[in-house]
Amino acid sequence: MSYIELKDITKSYHAGNNILEEIDLTIEKGEFFVLVGPSGSGKSTLLRMIAGLEEVTGGILKMDEKIVNHLQPKDRNLSMVFQNYALYPHLSVEQNILFGLKAKKISKTEQQKRLKETAEMMGLSDLLGRKPRQLSGGQRQRVALARSVVSEAPLCLMDEPLSNLDAKLRAQMRVEIRRLQKQLGLTLIYVTHDQVEAMTMGDRIMVLNDGKIQQVGKPITLYNEPANLFVASFIGSPKMNIGRAEIKEAPGLLVNNTLAFSADARLQEALEVHKDIVVGIRPEHIQPATHYEATHSLEVVNVEQLGNETSLALDVGGELWTAKWPGQWEIETGHLLEVYISQEHLSFFDAQTEKLIRPASFSGHGEVQAI
Amino acid sequence: MRIPIGRKVITYLLLILAAFLIFTPTLMAVVMSFMTNQDIMTGSLPSAFSLDNYRRAFEQFPLLHYLINSFLISIIIMIGQLVLASLAAYAFVFLEFKGRDFLFYLFIATMMVPFEASIIPNFHTIRDLGWIDQYTGLTVPFFAMAFGTFLLRQNFKQIPKELREASQIAGMGDVKFYLTVVLPVAKTSLITLGVYGFLTSWNMYLWPLLATTNDNVRTVQIGLRQLQSQEQMNDWGVIMAGAVIVIIPTLILLFLGQKKLQRGLTEGALK
Ligand SMILES: Nc1ncnc2c1ncn2[C@@H]1O[C@H](COP(=O)(O)OP(=O)(O)O)[C@@H](O)[C@H]1O
Ligand SMILES: [Mg+2]
Numbered sequence: 001m002s003y004i005e006l007k008d009i010t011k012s013y014h015a016g017n018n019i020l021e022e023i024d025l026t027i028e029k030g031e032f033f034v035l036v037g038p039s040g041s042g043k044s045t046l047l048r049m050i051a052g053l054e055e056v057t058g059g060i061l062k063m064d065e066k067i068v069n070h071l072q073p074k075d076r077n078l079s080m081v082f083q084n085y086a087l088y089p090h091l092s093v094e095q096n097i098l099f100g101l102k103a104k105k106i107s108k109t110e111q112q113k114r115l116k117e118t119a120e121m122m123g124l125s126d127l128l129g130r131k132p133r134q135l136s137g138g139q140r141q142r143v144a145l146a147r148s149v150v151s152e153a154p155l156c157l158m159d160e161p162l163s164n165l166d167a168k169l170r171a172q173m174r175v176e177i178r179r180l181q182k183q184l185g186l187t188l189i190y191v192t193h194d195q196v197e198a199m200t201m202g203d204r205i206m207v208l209n210d211g212k213i214q215q216v217g218k219p220i221t222l223y224n225e226p227a228n229l230f231v232a233s234f235i236g237s238p239k240m241n242i243g244r245a246e247i248k249e250a251p252g253l254l255v256n257n258t259l260a261f262s263a264d265a266r267l268q269e270a271l272e273v274h275k276d277i278v279v280g281i282r283p284e285h286i287q288p289a290t291h292y293e294a295t296h297s298l299e300v301v302n303v304e305q306l307g308n309e310t311s312l313a314l315d316v317g318g319e320l321w322t323a324k325w326p327g328q329w330e331i332e333t334g335h336l337l338e339v340y341i342s343q344e345h346l347s348f349f350d351a352q353t354e355k356l357i358r359p360a361s362f363s364g365h366g367e368v369q370a371i
Numbered sequence: 372m373r374i375p376i377g378r379k380v381i382t383y384l385l386l387i388l389a390a391f392l393i394f395t396p397t398l399m400a401v402v403m404s405f406m407t408n409q410d411i412m413t414g415s416l417p418s419a420f421s422l423d424n425y426r427r428a429f430e431q432f433p434l435l436h437y438l439i440n441s442f443l444i445s446i447i448i449m450i451g452q453l454v455l456a457s458l459a460a461y462a463f464v465f466l467e468f469k470g471r472d473f474l475f476y477l478f479i480a481t482m483m484v485p486f487e488a489s490i491i492p493n494f495h496t497i498r499d500l501g502w503i504d505q506y507t508g509l510t511v512p513f514f515a516m517a518f519g520t521f522l523l524r525q526n527f528k529q530i531p532k533e534l535r536e537a538s539q540i541a542g543m544g545d546v547k548f549y550l551t552v553v554l555p556v557a558k559t560s561l562i563t564l565g566v567y568g569f570l571t572s573w574n575m576y577l578w579p580l581l582a583t584t585n586d587n588v589r590t591v592q593i594g595l596r597q598l599q600s601q602e603q604m605n606d607w608g609v610i611m612a613g614a615v616i617v618i619i620p621t622l623i624l625l626f627l628g629q630k631k632l633q634r635g636l637t638e639g640a641l642k
Contacts, residue, residue, distance in 0.1 A: 053536050074542030086533035090555040100541035151541075 003029040003187055004050065004155070009059035011045055011211075019045055020211040023059070027189065029154075032181050034202030035191045038234070042211040043191045047157050050189065052076050063155075074104075078155040079148035083163055085140045087132040094128040097146050118150045121180075138169045145177070149184065156181075159191045174201055195235050199223070207231050225359040229349050232280045232356075238311065241286070241321040244351070245277040253343070255279055256317030259296055261343040270358055276351030285345035285360070286314070286323035294338035303331050312337070397618075404611035411607050424612035433586060434613060437594035442620075444579075444590060445572040447510040452568045453561060456519030461549050463520070464527040465535055475524070482517045487577070494581055508582045509590075513572065519564050526560040527553060566628040570621055591617050 009023040020042045027033045035043045048054040049061065052073035061069050068076060079100070087096050094115065101111045119125045122142045132140055141161065148156050161177070162170045178201050181188045192198055198205045199219045207214040207222065207230070214234075215227040226232035226240075233239045243256040252263030263271070271277055289295075301320060302313035305328060312323040312331065323339065331337060348357040374382075404424050406417045428434050462468075463475050493512045502508030530553065538548045554561065579590045586594075595613050599605055 048536075051536075051540065053539065072542075073536075073540045078540065080537065080540050082533040082537065084531055084533055086531060086537040088534060088552055088556070090552075090558075099538075103538065103541040103543040103547070147537075 003027055003031075003064065004189075005060075005062040006050075007060040007062070009046075009049065009056060009061060011042070011049060011054070011057045018057075018211060020049075023213060025206065025213070025216065027187065029187055030185050032178065032188045032190065032201060032203040034198040034205045035189065035208060036195055036198035036202075036205055036234075037193065037208035037214075039193050041208045043193070043208055044159050046208070047159055047189060047191050051078060051080055051157050076155075077153050078157060079151040079153040081144050081148050081156070081158040081161045083160040085132075085144040085161075085164075087140060087143055089132055091131075092128065093124060093130050093132070093135070093143050096132065096143055097124075097128075097150050100147060100151050114150050114152070118146045121149065122146045137165055138173070141165060141173060145180070149180065154185075155187045155189070157189050157191075160193065161190075162197065163192070163194070170197075177201070196237060199235065205235075207234060209234075225356065226280075226347070227356050229278060229280070229354040232347065232349070236282060238283050238322040238324065240280040240282055240347075241316075242278055242280050243316060243319065243321070245279045245348075247271055247277070253279075256319055258298075258317035259341065261341075261346070263343065267343075267358070271348060274350045274352075274357060277357070278349045278351045278354075280347040280349065281321075281341065281345055281360075283311070283322040283324040285341065286312075286321065287340045288325055288329070289338040289340045292340040292342075295340050295342070297336045297338050300331055300333050300335055300337045303329075303333055314339075400611045400614050403608060404615045406608060408606070408608055424608035425616070427606075428609045428612040428616065431609065432594065432598060434591070434594065434616065436586070437589060437591035438616070440588055441573055441590040441592070444506060444509050445569045447506065448513045448572040449565050449568040451510060451514035452516045452519050453565055455514050456516050456523050456564065457554065457557070457561065458549075459520045460523035460527050461545075461553060463524045464530075465532075465545065465548075465553075478517055479521055482521070490577065490581070493578075497582060503582060504584055504588050506588060509579055509588065510572075512578070516568070519568065522564055523557065523560055526557050530556055562628065566624050570624060573620060 004025075004027040006023050006025040009020060009025075010018050011020040012018045023046065035046060037043050045054060049056050052068070052071060052075075056069050060067055063076065088099065091099065097115055097118065098111050101114065115128075116125075119128060122145060124139070124142055124146055127135065127139060127143075132143070135143065141164075144161065148158075158177075162173050165173060174197060177188075177190075180186070190197075190201060199222075202219055204217060205219055205222055206216045209230050215222055215231045219235075222231055222235050226235060229242065233242060243259070246254045246257075247263070247268065248254050248260075252268065253261040255261065298314040298316060298321075300312055301315050304311040304313075307328070309327065310325045310329040310331070312325065312329075314321045314323055314337065345360045347360045349355065350357055402417060403411060405420055405422070407419055407421050407423065410417055410419070459478070463471060463478075497503060497508040497512065500508070502511070534552060534556075535548060538552065543551075574592065575590070576592045576596075579593050580596075583589045583593065591613075595610065595617060598610055598613060
């Protein structure tokens, strides 16, 4: 049963200049749905259209099987958390939390009951008398969440709610929001420009770029089988290494004029129809030649020791590729390094359409471990 | 930054001199208001301190009545301006309608028309309405205030639009949002504007002169002027006493307002 349905939604502020195009999407009840994309891609606009704060230019927006294109925000039964939290500066935490309930004329006793529950759940019980300016960023964030929780609306929209917090707090709040959503059974639409947030929080992710859907799917699917070059380089950190490929007679495949790979007949055939080919490979798939025999040797340009892993910048025909090796490695820059790169780990894209031709054949199997 | 001591001394001397020059007339008025008539006439230095002038100011002409008139008129104008300017500013910031910005600039353009230029049409209007010698005639023409609208619009624009959106989602209408969020949040600017409006009206001279013909509704500024020409020989002591009384509200408001302003500024700050 789909809860929210977008059919061919478009949005433009000036005629002929579409900010969002051909948005087709369904979101299930109880789903944690993440909208991710670079800034300016139209994420907020889309979210605000769902909230009813922005007019829908074209297409149909349905909630619970009903068309809601022209429904007032207050009648959509949803709550929203804003990037700047939108707390009322002149009201106390308590008044801020109860603001919506007051406007909806919910009885005093019910208000107090919900306030108590929510404040306890969010750890705000001791702060109820404070003004927003007397709170830390994390606490303000909690008040904003509490305001949304207290409304008991089944649908919650969040627009980059964590981007004003420091990294540590952000990681903590990610978990908390996720837990809250599961606990309350909320349908959550979560906007972020941070692919880590998207990957770690979402049941499903939609990648948006320039107002167009790039791909919708489970985080792991987006990672393993990115539908195009944009998704490939947007999802994953460090980003996927990209190189131009040529099909050659003898070994089969030459990437960036440097890396040679063998290509079997089926791959050759699949690639032949495409004029220009781009290959992508994840940093963790450029592996040390310890378990395997080295396939290539590359010049090391830079080494970053992160403690639990080592990040290497390698020169591949004039372009810098990143490799990520687990553990600590003592490697000197400027030397040639033996590495193992399997053709199985290469994803193939058409350079013109930027669409995926063939995902890494290795991915998706043997990578994900189920317990 | 360190300023050399010599420069500092010179700067301060100049500042003191300038302050003295500017303040001298006021100072003289205050001193004269406490002097006896004798001393004023002979132009000597004050020889005795007397409150006689103040007593006579209240006795000889209806100063109290004028003061009350001035006060009422200033308060009414202030409230009228605050209500109209804040409502207009709200519309210019939070309501979306076609030609909003154009209308606003048109509104602002009226600031370039000096009050003196509109005084005759205004006079015709209130005369035709029969508002001469009425509080309405003295106050209503000042309600619409382009400057106030401009000031409040700038201030309201700083209110994040997410606040309005959050209230929309909560199901709160414009009027309620205006009353419960915008006004409290913009408190500081409203007070500033209120003080400004009050003082401007309090010190108004030309309009009350035109729009009144009798003592009943006359303001204190006009009253003072009358005092000066009523007798053949001006009783400067009384006039100065009246003038001092008239500037008292200005001073009170400035001191109070300044304090309130500072508090409001720090209170309203929320990053
Ligand atoms: N009120 C508006 N009028 C005109 N253009 C707008 C308006 N709001 C947003 N845009 C444009 O729409 C695009 C998408 O904006 P937005 O949805 O805020 O992006 P995101 O949230 O992904 O960063 C941007 O190019 C922005 O300039
Ligand atoms: Mg945004």
